[in-house]
Amino acid sequence: MRASDRAYAALRADIVHWRLPPGSVLAEVEQSERLGVSRTPLREALARLTAEGLTAAQRGRGVVVTDISLHQVRELFELRATLECRAAELASERGDREVFGQLSAELTGAAGLLNDPDPSRAAYYELVSRLDAAVDAAIGNSYLAQALKGLRVHLVRVRRLSQDNPGRLLAAAQEHATIARAIAKGNARVASAATTVHLDNSLDHLLSTNPQHPLTINTHPQ
Amino acid sequence: MRASDRAYAALRADIVHWRLPPGSVLAEVEQSERLGVSRTPLREALARLTAEGLTAAQRGRGVVVTDISLHQVRELFELRATLECRAAELASERGDREVFGQLSAELTGAAGLLNDPDPSRAAYYELVSRLDAAVDAAIGNSYLAQALKGLRVHLVRVRRLSQDNPGRLLAAAQEHATIARAIAKGNARVASAATTVHLDNSLDHLLSTNPQHPLTINTHPQ
DNA sequence: TCTTCACTCAGTGTATACAAAGACTGCGCG
DNA sequence: CGCGCAGTCTTTGTATACACTGAGTGAAGA
Structure with a gap:
């Protein structure tokens, strides 16, 4: 299984199960170290999450877990x-x-x-x-x-x-x-x-x- | 504007206007040279297109423009x-x-x-x-x-x-x-x-x- | 004391080098 | 002549180095 798939699955599960609550900032270096992959596949995972609407890119501050009102x-x-x-x-x-x-x-x-x-x-x-x-x-x-x-x-x-x-x-x-x-x-x-x-x-x-x-x-x- | 955004917009326009007809294989190096960006932002663009369903990843042969029956x-x-x-x-x-x-x-x-x-x-x-x-x-x-x-x-x-x-x-x-x-x-x-x-x-x-x-x-x- | 400007620094955006996996081709054997 | 296997080669997947933008902070002047 590809590293980007693993990162995507892990992040998605963390978000869906509220281990990463809304508002969490997902810094690339921090998350890539936590998940044991490099920044490139992690960025791909974040792009997929953003396309799904689970995260949103904030100009200059990385991506954050979207809120739900x-x-x-x-x-x-x-x-x-x-x-x-x-x-x-x-x-x-x-x-x-x-x-x-x-x-x-x-x-x-x-x-x-x-x-x-x-x-x-x-x-x-x-x-x-x-x-x-x-x-x-x-x-x-x-x-x-x-x-x-x-x-x-x-x-x-x-x-x-x-x-x-x-x-x-x-x-x-x-x-x-x-x-x-x-x-x-x-x-x-x-x-x-x-x-x-x-x-x-x-x-x-x-x-x-x-x-x-x-x-x-x-x-x-x- | 980011290089990945430009690559995404260009590829999307090419696909939508049939300049890249269904079945076209989008090799990363070829497209990155054509669009004047490096492979990294191009891959991001391809990932977005794939998420939208305009392209599909074929294992081992890169991504291809999806067909419409x-x-x-x-x-x-x-x-x-x-x-x-x-x-x-x-x-x-x-x-x-x-x-x-x-x-x-x-x-x-x-x-x-x-x-x-x-x-x-x-x-x-x-x-x-x-x-x-x-x-x-x-x-x-x-x-x-x-x-x-x-x-x-x-x-x-x-x-x-x-x-x-x-x-x-x-x-x-x-x-x-x-x-x-x-x-x-x-x-x-x-x-x-x-x-x-x-x-x-x-x-x-x-x-x-x-x-x-x-x-x-x-x-x-x- | 408030405001503003400049500097620093954290963090993303991009490029490129390297590794690995899969496909194609050519040769040999049945 | 056809099938299978191995080697090569193209292409993707990953890592990392570098550049650049934006934000935060500190000091200086009004």
């Missing part, structure tokens, strides 16, 4: 709703019904996963990402799939803000199950509607647990 | 319809009515621009891009605006395929005027519908003037 979260969810509703419709028309039937069944029984002691809910999120992957494969549109992928990077970072409690996660799992069931039935209208409802609930939950603007207060959530 | 054009328009319809809706709700009223009037009178002897129709396309810019500003969603921007790069490249005749351009101008008028009236439903119609007509025209798959035959349209 609640206002931006709203914009993010507005685009997300647009893309995911369309994706749900297309998946309903073009998807493999068995795949989504199976996923729907698993999601309905996701309560078991949430009783798991794992605090990171890895098993649950893995199941959800399998649904995402199934939708990507079903829509048969690489441009749309790519747009969705680009969005999800930001959404994983935002997830840290939602401070999910078991109740919300259980409800979200059922909403996901509803979406998968509609796709399995080939009902595009319902799939789109269920997606709209799910995203609205998610955003409401996120906003209610983050009363005001100051997301930067949560910079070190530990 | 009719199938991909269909996918492109599918995503485009999704994003632009939503953008038209949001612009109807949030846009400045005077701005779009003015644009609508100009577009209605665009027949004059099309009688212009300029074969590149620069004046016409400048007017259309002003409509795009107005929509971007009106939607008030930087993520959606960014997604639209990323799409338009590919669309400019595809434009070369559509071999627009004056009749189609005039019809397109009227369709654009209809969209602008609906936005000016604040009628989101009609704005979205008019966008759907316009994009369907555009795709139909493009497909009818490119009978079969082999877009690569048009590699050197001059």
